[in-house]
Amino acid sequence: MKLRRPRLPRTRAGRRRLVQALMAGCVLALLPATWLFVSTADRLRTTADVPRTDVAVVFGAGLWDGEPSPYLAHRLDAAVRLYRAGRVKVVLVTGDNSRKDYDEPDAMRAYLTKRGVPGSRVVGDYAGFDTWDSCVRARKIFGVHRAVLISQGFHIRRAVALCEAAGIDSYGVGVDAKHDATWYYGGTREVFAAGKAALDAVFKPDPRFLGPEEKGVARALAAGR
Numbered sequence: 001m002k003l004r005r006p007r008l009p010r011t012r013a014g015r016r017r018l019v020q021a022l023m024a025g026c027v028l029a030l031l032p033a034t035w036l037f038v039s040t041a042d043r044l045r046t047t048a049d050v051p052r053t054d055v056a057v058v059f060g061a062g063l064w065d066g067e068p069s070p071y072l073a074h075r076l077d078a079a080v081r082l083y084r085a086g087r088v089k090v091v092l093v094t095g096d097n098s099r100k101d102y103d104e105p106d107a108m109r110a111y112l113t114k115r116g117v118p119g120s121r122v123v124g125d126y127a128g129f130d131t132w133d134s135c136v137r138a139r140k141i142f143g144v145h146r147a148v149l150i151s152q153g154f155h156i157r158r159a160v161a162l163c164e165a166a167g168i169d170s171y172g173v174g175v176d177a178k179h180d181a182t183w184y185y186g187g188t189r190e191v192f193a194a195g196k197a198a199l200d201a202v203f204k205p206d207p208r209f210l211g212p213e214e215k216g217v218a219r220a221l222a223a224g225r
Helices: 012-039 070-084 102-113 130-141 153-165 181-203 216-223
Strands: 056-060 090-095 122-125 145-150 169-175
Touching: 012 153, 012 181, 056 070, 056 130, 056 153, 070 090, 070 102, 070 145, 070 169, 090 102, 090 130, 090 216, 102 122, 122 130, 122 216, 130 153, 130 181, 145 153, 153 169, 153 181
Parallel strands: 056 090, 056 145, 090 122, 145 169
Antiparallel strands: none
16 A cells, blocks of 8 residues: 655645644643743752752662662762751652562662661652652652652653642752763653653542552651651
8 A cells, every 4th residue: 555645735824824733733742841840940959959858759760780770879879968968867769669670779778878878767669660659659658748859850850840749849959960872862751751740740640559658757757866
């Protein structure tokens, strides 16, 4: 079957309508990304000036041979700096543990404890399958009401916007990253992920796995007093 190439409008008015339709489509496609930038404009900080709070949330970013990927290691290093500076008291590590041979939260915990963060101050969320799930579970399961969020710069705005939508008063620390293929992929992916984020913020779906409330964060805070 021979496919026909789409024909452009022959009239000037038709071509004008086509251009207008394409421009409208581009504007609509960029609206979610614009929302992310506008809604988080005053919520981004550095490790040096982020407000002191009880909890830092570190989002998973993949493992290499069971160890945190370089991107995830940068996030964890920022959490270590915040803990050592006394800006946070507990670190909630949230990631994927959907199968036995892949455990992001425990790998993140091991990385932090090797660098001086007490194990009693690290709490693991093993069902943080995506950003929205992590935010909802931090609020509903772990009882987090205010937090510093840590991720790469290309992801931190989405994390802050979604955690705010989930009911967490959030500030974001976007860590530096080498502008390699992964960075460019991540930045491009965020343009499309912004659309899903907007839908999550509006409709607030339940995460893939919710489960019962956990007292890990509360116990860690009580142990530090």
